[in-house]
Amino acid sequence: MTGTKTYRHWPHIVAALGALTLIGATGHGHAEDQQQVSFTAPSVAGNTATAPSFAPSEEAVFEEAFARYDIPADPVRPASAVDITTIEPAEPATRTLGSGIASYYGRRFHGRPTANGERFDMHELTAAHRTLPFGSRVNVTNPRTGRSVVVRINDRGPFVRGRVLDLSRAAAEEIGIIRSGHGNVELELLEG
Structure with a gap:
């Protein structure tokens, strides 16, 4: 053929x-x-x-x-390169603010203006403090349960003697103080 x-x-x-x-x-x-x-x-x-x-x-x-x-080629990494996938994220710097009694506020104030001009939303992780600047982030820990939550300061208060913080309902649920209405907490200011 x-x-x-x-x-x-x-x-x-x-x-x-x-x-x-x-x-x-x-x-x-x-x-x-x-x-x-x-x-x-x-x-x-x-x-x-x-x-x-x-x-x-x-x-x-x-x-x-x-x-x-x-033909796939294996990438060549220079000796001076840093593998960012293996770097642990740095913990934010904290400053201890001490401990005290925290309470919470919810439905009765939902939708009302806060001291910084926002509308209060009981479902957000926010809190009221007497002196911390608005926008400050505070780690709130319930030492009884070991649970903690990070809240953003957007209001002034509490106005009850002996209390250091008023949490939103969502933040209070996170650390387990809804049933009693208040509880002892430890506060840390997150810096940076």
């Missing part, structure tokens, strides 16, 4: 070999067992060969041009 086959990498082969025709026998010597493979050189300056009989599609040319990029 005789046939003509043009290879995908013909430009590279043709550049090296020019115009070449190979006829190979399978070993039996019969005409039907022979296969003909032909390469045709493209026209280049100084080459009088005929134009190629096959032109690859744009997709084939694109695939061939980028075939070397298909």
Whole structure:
């Protein structure tokens, strides 16, 4: 059987070999067992060969041009690089504010303006303090349960003697003082 086959990498082969025709026998010597493979050189300056009989599609040319990029390469990390996935996040600096009794306020004040002008939302983690600047973040811990919550100061109070903090209902639920209405807490100011 005789046939003509043009290879995908013909430009590279043709550049090296020019115009070449190979006829190979399978070993039996019969005409039907022979296969003909032909390469045709493209026209280049100084080459009088005929134009190629096959032109690859744009997709084939694109695939061939980028075939070397298909092999995944392991990224090389310079010795001076730092792997940030292994760095533990730094704990925020804290300043102990002491301990005292905290209470909470909820439905009765929900939607009313706070001292900083916001509307009070009993579902947010906020609190009222007499002197801390608005926006301060305070870690409030219930030493009885070990549970803690971080609240943002957005109001003034409490106005009951002996109490240091008024928590929103959501914050009071987090540390477990809803049932009693108040409880002993430890306060830490988060700085930075």
